[in-house]
Amino acid sequence: MRIARAIWPVVGLWVVLAAIQIFASTQSLVFQRDVVDMLINVVLVVGLYTFAGNSGVLSFGQMSFMAVGAYATAILTIPQIQKGFLLPDLPGFLADAHLATFPAAIVVGLFTAAVAAVIALPIVRLAGLAASLAMFAVLVIVHEVARNWDAVTRGSRTMIGVPTNTTGTVALLWAMAMIAVAFAYQRSNSGLRLRSAREDEFAARAVGVDVTRERAIAFVLSGFIIGIGGFLYAQFQGAFDPNAFFTEITFLTIAMLVIGGMKSLAGAVIGAASVSLLTNLFDSIENGLDLGPVHFGGRPGLSALLLASFFLAVLVWRRQGLTGGRELQLRIPRRPAA
Amino acid sequence: MTTFLQHCIDAISLGSLYALLALGIALIFGIMRLLNFAHGELITIGGYSLWLFRDLPALLQIAAAVAVVVIAALIIERIAFRPLRGADGAVLLVSSFAVSFLLQSLAIVVFGSRAKGVALPDWLSSNVNVGSLRIPVISIVTVASAAVLLSALGYFFNRTPMGVQMRAAAENFGTARLVGVRADSVITTAFAISALLAGIAGFLLVAQGGTVTANMGTAPVLIAFVATIIGGLGSLTGAVYGGYFLGVVTVVLQVALPLSLRPYRDAFVYLAVIFVLLLRPQGIIVLRTSLLRA
Numbered sequence: 001m002r003i004a005r006a007i008w009p010v011v012g013l014w015v016v017l018a019a020i021q022i023f024a025s026t027q028s029l030v031f032q033r034d035v036v037d038m039l040i041n042v043v044l045v046v047g048l049y050t051f052a053g054n055s056g057v058l059s060f061g062q063m064s065f066m067a068v069g070a071y072a073t074a075i076l077t078i079p080q081i082q083k084g085f086l087l088p089d090l091p092g093f094l095a096d097a098h099l100a101t102f103p104a105a106i107v108v109g110l111f112t113a114a115v116a117a118v119i120a121l122p123i124v125r126l127a128g129l130a131a132s133l134a135m136f137a138v139l140v141i142v143h144e145v146a147r148n149w150d151a152v153t154r155g156s157r158t159m160i161g162v163p164t165n166t167t168g169t170v171a172l173l174w175a176m177a178m179i180a181v182a183f184a185y186q187r188s189n190s191g192l193r194l195r196s197a198r199e200d201e202f203a204a205r206a207v208g209v210d211v212t213r214e215r216a217i218a219f220v221l222s223g224f225i226i227g228i229g230g231f232l233y234a235q236f237q238g239a240f241d242p243n244a245f246f247t248e249i250t251f252l253t254i255a256m257l258v259i260g261g262m263k264s265l266a267g268a269v270i271g272a273a274s275v276s277l278l279t280n281l282f283d284s285i286e287n288g289l290d291l292g293p294v295h296f297g298g299r300p301g302l303s304a305l306l307l308a309s310f311f312l313a314v315l316v317w318r319r320q321g322l323t324g325g326r327e328l329q330l331r332i333p334r335r336p337a338a
Numbered sequence: 339m340t341t342f343l344q345h346c347i348d349a350i351s352l353g354s355l356y357a358l359l360a361l362g363i364a365l366i367f368g369i370m371r372l373l374n375f376a377h378g379e380l381i382t383i384g385g386y387s388l389w390l391f392r393d394l395p396a397l398l399q400i401a402a403a404v405a406v407v408v409i410a411a412l413i414i415e416r417i418a419f420r421p422l423r424g425a426d427g428a429v430l431l432v433s434s435f436a437v438s439f440l441l442q443s444l445a446i447v448v449f450g451s452r453a454k455g456v457a458l459p460d461w462l463s464s465n466v467n468v469g470s471l472r473i474p475v476i477s478i479v480t481v482a483s484a485a486v487l488l489s490a491l492g493y494f495f496n497r498t499p500m501g502v503q504m505r506a507a508a509e510n511f512g513t514a515r516l517v518g519v520r521a522d523s524v525i526t527t528a529f530a531i532s533a534l535l536a537g538i539a540g541f542l543l544v545a546q547g548g549t550v551t552a553n554m555g556t557a558p559v560l561i562a563f564v565a566t567i568i569g570g571l572g573s574l575t576g577a578v579y580g581g582y583f584l585g586v587v588t589v590v591l592q593v594a595l596p597l598s599l600r601p602y603r604d605a606f607v608y609l610a611v612i613f614v615l616l617l618r619p620q621g622i623i624v625l626r627t628s629l630l631r632a
Contacts, residue, residue, distance in 0.1 A: 058428045122616055129373070129427070133567055134615045137608035144605035247556075251435050258432040301446030301552075308440030315433050316421045 005330050010183045012328035013269045014176050017042065020273070021172045031280075032168055038276035039171035040232045042269055044249075045256045046175075046182050047225030049268035051218045052257065054186055056198035057128060060250060061135030064119075064142035065223045067245035069112045069230020071146065074159050076104045077235070082161045089151035101165045101235070105174075108231045109224045116223025117216075124215040127201075139250060146242035158241045159234075166236035174232055178225050183265055190217050198263075259314050261321030266328045271321065275307075282306040340470050345589055351477035353585025354484030357578045358539045359562035360569065361491070362532035364577035367566065368508030369528050371427055375434040376414060377562070378555025379441035380533050383410050384540025385550035386445060389454045396459045404537035411533030412526060423521075438556075445552035453549040462545050480542050487538065488578060491531070495574070500527060508574065564611055 004011075017039065024035035048062045076099045078086065083095060099107060123134055146153045153159065185191045194214040197204035205211060234240060252275070260271020286303035314322065359377070366374045387403035394402060418437045422430055462479065465472045495501035500523075506514040507524045515521055543558065544550060561584065569580025587610070591603050599606075 052428075058431070122612065126615055129571065130615045133563070134612050136563075137611045137615075140608040141605045144602055144608075148601045251439070254428075255432050255435060258428055262426075262428055299447055300451060301443040304439060304443030305447055308436045308443060311436035312418055312433065312440065315429055315436065316418075319422060319425045319429050 008330035009266060009327040010180055012330070013179050013266060017172060017175055017179075017269070017273070021168050025168060034277070034280040036166060036168050036171045036236055037280070038273055039168070039175045040166070040229060040236060041253070041256065041272040041276045042175045043171075043178050043229040043232060044226055045253050045260075045268045045272035046178050046265065047222050047229055048253050048257055049262070049265060050182050050185060050225055051215075051222035052254075053262050053264070053268060054191055054194045054198065054218050055215050057215070058132045058254065058262075059135040059222075060132050060254070061137070061139035061142075062222060062226055063245050063250045063253065064135075064139050065112050065116055065226040066230040066233065066249065067142050067146055067242065068115050069108050069227035070234040070240055070245065071153050071159070071230075072108045072111050072227070073104065073231045073234040074162050075152070076107060077101065077163055078161045079163075086159070086161060087151065087154065091151075094152070101163075105228060105231050109227045112227025112230065113220050113224035116220045116227075119223075120216045120219040124212050124219060139246070143242055143246050146245070153242070156242060158239050160239040162234045162238050162240075164235055164238040166232045171232055171236070174228060178228060179265065179269060181221070181225065182268075185218070185221055186265065190214055194218055255311055259311060259321055261323035261325040263320075263325030264323055264327050267321050267323040267325060270323055274322065275310075278310060279303070279307055343471055345593060347471075347473055347477055349586045349589040350582070351474075351480045351585075352588060353582035354480050355539060355542055355558070355581075356562055356565050356584050357581030358484055358487065358535045358542075359558055360565035360577040360581040361488070361574060362535040362539075363559070363562050364566045364569070364571070364574050365504075365508070365528050365532050367571060368574065369504065369511060369525060370419070370423075370430070372419065372430045372434060373563065374532070375431070375559065376418075376437040376441065377532065377536055378557075378559035379438050379445075380407050380411055380536035381540040381543060381555035381558065382441065382445060382550070382552060383407050384537040385456070385544045385554055386449060386454070388458075388541060388544055389449075389456045389550050392457060400541050403541060404534060407537035407540065408530050408533040411529045411536070415525065415529045420525075423525075442552050449550075449552070451552060453551045455549050456544050458545050458548075463548075476542070476545050479545070483538055483542065487535065500524075504528060505574075564607065567611060568614055 021035055021039070024032050044063070044066060047065070048059065051062065052058050075083070075087075075090070075094055076097055080096065080098055083090065087095070119138055123131055123138070126134055147156045149155065186195065193204065193209045194211075194217075196207075197209050197211045197214065201211060230245075233244075237244075253272075256271040256275045257268055258271070259275055260269070261267025282303040285306065286300065318324065359381075362380075363374060363377055366372055366377075384403050384407045387406040388399060391399045391402045414437055418433050419430070422433055462476055464475050466475060466478065467473075493501075495505055503514065503519045504524055504527060506517075507519055507521075507528075511521075514524075539558070540555075543554065547554075562581070565580035565584045566577045567580070568583055569576030569578070584607075587607065588603075591606060592600075595603060595606070
């Protein structure tokens with residue numbers, strides 16, 4: 001019973017996501033794609049949470065790692081011949097590189113984590129808002145490089161031909177795995193030390209927590225998870241350009257995290273899932289709805305308008321987010337004493 | 339020599355625009371600890387109001403547009419920020435994202451996603467020739483309005499009771515309230531001033547570009563954020579200097595960067611931002627009093 005209670009925060013989230021995916025597999029193809037999209041968002045927001053939620057430092061640039069992951073996926077998984085046409089100027093060793101899907105995912109994750117480790121060196125030394133803004137600067141730099149480095153990223157042209165292997169099941173398994181990784185981290189010694197620094201940095205330092213080091217660890221792990229998110233995204237869409245990894249996804253993932261509740265893993269997952277599903281619902285309203293006798297015309301911009309109103313309403317009424325920053329808890333009624 | 343002077347004029351005019359925007363952002367940040375992403379949408383509101391009031395005489399048109407922006411800012415503060423006062427920084431931030439997102443999509447719903455052309459008097463887009471120098475009238479208007487607004491605000495902040503209270507609130511909101519500064523009136527005034535600056539900046543941007551779009555405010559506001567960081571977050575004077583500094587840097591990079599690196603111009607600007615944050619978190623220009631205190 002103690003074990004069940006200890007792992008429930010993870011298992012409970014697994015059950016919710018698996019239920020949605022199983023339900024989706026009986027529904028239309030459009031809805032199935034919406035659910036894959038949702039699961040990818042779950043991975044991205046869990047990655048963002050691993051750094052921002054545990055450290056309390058909001059990052060405006062974590063989606064740079066999604067870009068790194070997606071472009072690395074393109075280079076590792078587009079078949080060589082096609083790559084010769086798409087990226088004629090690619091350096092030799094990259095032109096010849098090719099991996100099967102699963103090893104590619106692992107390599108992409110590790111590569112993104114390595115990039116995150118380099119960026120972490122200066123970033124984690126900064127406090128609070130300065131770190132958030134420095135990460136925004138990183139986002140702009142990554143975006144500019146992706147837009148102009150024609151030899152590797154095709155510049156601002158669309159990267160095409162990525163094999164589309166991200167099915168609902170694949171996305172679900174990765175989302176479950178990343179949730180487990182994030183939970184294991186937040187319950188580890190390093191994770192707990194970082195969370196103590198989030199609550200009171202000076203007190204944590206006073207009892208010997210090396211805040212910079214713990215932040216760096218969370219940052220690199222966050223890079224790994226978001227890199228996997230970029231991998232799933234690239235292999236789901238098959239085609240993307242640098243704008244897919246810029247301000248829009250940044251704001252959306254941050255909003256998902258804050259709407260769900262920034263301080264808990266459950267908040268990250270529930271925020272990502274609910275906002276993704278609502279976005280798709282609002283999109284269908286924007287395209288016009290037939291509700292029996294009532295036909296609703298629809299209008300461009302309406303979806304974003306509804307979504308923004310939803311954000312504001314949640315923030316004003318529940319400023320701690322939907323979960324209030326708590327994890328899922330298993331409530332089993334105690335057996336009455338004999 | 340002429341080209342050099344021409345570049346100087348560009349730099350000062352661009353810097354004036356950035357300074358107006360940066361000051362509006364720094365004012366709200368100093369008092370509320372809120373990085374107001376919705377500031378850009380105040381510019382957009384100004385732009386669309388100019389379009390709506392296109393049949394009025396020019397001066398009236400501009401005044402009406404600025405008035406609409408100020409009213410909009412006060413409504414936004416009442417609905418989206420006042421209920422969240424004292425909340426976590428992240429919550430305030432997402433709230434301002436949401437407002438910005440809401441207003442942009444509202445603009446698309448109401449006005450459509452195509453750019454709207456705004457006709458302003460012809461003399462605004464003409465040039466003044468001084469010797470071999472061609473000075474665009476809009477540059478003169480930009481520099482002059484920045485000079486007038488900044489000196490008026492300088493007077494307001496130093497010589498009037500409300501201005502002094504606002505500086506006190508920006509320095510330390512809690513202590514200021516203890517000595518009798520009224521939170522609501524200070525914050526309302528801050529939003530009104532910030533909106534006034536955004537409204538004027540909106541007019542200047544429309545006068546330069548000639549059109550209004552739903553997302554016209556986003557890019558200038560990101561640049562203004564950079565200017566406030568360079569000037570030291572929360573410092574009002576610093577923000578103004580930061581704006582002018584950034585105007586100069588942008589023009590210098592545009593002129594001096596080799597052609598092959600020019601597409602990466604923004605990357606260099608933001609790389610510089612990271613260095614500023616790392617090496618001089620209190621801003622490049624350190625002023626007597628730093629307002630960035632928890």
